[in-house]
Amino acid sequence: MSLLQVRNLTQYYPNSTAPLPALDDVSLEVAKDSVVAVVGESGCGKTTLGRIASGLLKPTEGEVIFDDQQVWKLPRSAWNGYRRRVQIIQQDPYASLNPGLTLMESLRPGLLRHKIVPRRQVTEEALRLLALVGLDDDEAFLRRFPHQLSGGQRQRFAIARAVSLRPDLIVADEPTSMLDVSVRVAILDLLLALQAEEGLAYVFISHDFGVVRYFTRGGRIVVMFFGQVVEEGPAEQIIGRPRHPYSFQLLEAIPVPDPRTVRARARQIDEADLEDRVDQPPSLTGCIFANRCPFADDACRSTRPPLIEVAPGHRAACLYPERVPDLPDAVRTVVEPGAADVEIDEGLATAHNR
Numbered sequence: 001m002s003l004l005q006v007r008n009l010t011q012y013y014p015n016s017t018a019p020l021p022a023l024d025d026v027s028l029e030v031a032k033d034s035v036v037a038v039v040g041e042s043g044c045g046k047t048t049l050g051r052i053a054s055g056l057l058k059p060t061e062g063e064v065i066f067d068d069q070q071v072w073k074l075p076r077s078a079w080n081g082y083r084r085r086v087q088i089i090q091q092d093p094y095a096s097l098n099p100g101l102t103l104m105e106s107l108r109p110g111l112l113r114h115k116i117v118p119r120r121q122v123t124e125e126a127l128r129l130l131a132l133v134g135l136d137d138d139e140a141f142l143r144r145f146p147h148q149l150s151g152g153q154r155q156r157f158a159i160a161r162a163v164s165l166r167p168d169l170i171v172a173d174e175p176t177s178m179l180d181v182s183v184r185v186a187i188l189d190l191l192l193a194l195q196a197e198e199g200l201a202y203v204f205i206s207h208d209f210g211v212v213r214y215f216t217r218g219g220r221i222v223v224m225f226f227g228q229v230v231e232e233g234p235a236e237q238i239i240g241r242p243r244h245p246y247s248f249q250l251l252e253a254i255p256v257p258d259p260r261t262v263r264a265r266a267r268q269i270d271e272a273d274l275e276d277r278v279d280q281p282p283s284l285t286g287c288i289f290a291n292r293c294p295f296a297d298d299a300c301r302s303t304r305p306p307l308i309e310v311a312p313g314h315r316a317a318c319l320y321p322e323r324v325p326d327l328p329d330a331v332r333t334v335v336e337p338g339a340a341d342v343e344i345d346e347g348l349a350t351a352h353n354r
């Protein structure tokens, strides 16, 4: 069942001098209890999409439909319900918490405003939430201020605060990118555990395909490039056999722990050629990726390819999806959470150092 749909979103920022909109005709759908990951390099519009999905930003054009209702047409009481049911977790847990409030003071207003529990049960509920996210569930901890927490503890608390409102959907915007490598996997595992326990859906935003591969098992992946969706489909299919050259390049760049695997890659794209293209600006005519694409020809530079189905439920905006080579086995395996900590840690460590 569809929980959230965004349809044909276009976003222009009025003060922007960029030649392209931040989002250009973006659509996606999130089913109840499911994970949709949005991946792409910095500036491709992921945060804008997350802000629109959670009602923080009204799109220039397009529709946001939550639980079968157009959210920008909701009466105030229903709007408040939507804003409660869709929570956002941000990249920087410190910036998302008021430094002048204790943890209890951060939790209490939401619990009361949305009548989650009666006033006399607020402390009990706050302690339950701390335990749920793996923090010390004692009242002294609730009297702490955000600066008295480590980065990992702060993100755990930000997750507790989001979950406290009993949402159906959490937009997790780069939730681990500012954390130490050592705690990243723990936070991803916490989010995955909460999904099962609390019946949550996620829009999971990341620039790092290694993290997305870890988080999105069984879910869907949306790959964005300069405001456009270039590929979307089931995680296993996109990771196993990407059909857009940009997804291929992102996946191929995931660090793998065994250098012999890297050397053994069956490279079907000329490395020097790719190096020359990596910083090219987006193409303003035709396919947005044409300037960086090793397969682009005149047709790609003159025609914007529509998203076409390349396998059931899997679409790519490419005129030549069959030209995208197969990935090495080390990359295309969808990692089982908890099953490959070493591989994940090393991958994330390398990504962190970039």
Ligand SMILES: Nc1ncnc2c1ncn2[C@@H]1O[C@H](COP(=O)(O)OP(=O)(O)OP(=O)(O)O)[C@@H](O)[C@H]1O
Binding pocket: 013, 014, 015, 016, 018, 022, 040, 041, 042, 043, 044, 045, 046, 047, 048, 049, 207
């Ligand atoms: N408030 C704003 N005003 C003007 N332009 C903006 C604003 N917010 C974002 N942009 C621009 O919109 C585009 C998309 O930005 P957005 O933050 O959504 O991308 P992103 O993929 O989340 O990148 P990052 O990971 O760096 O945050 C970028 O070109 C950005 O500069």
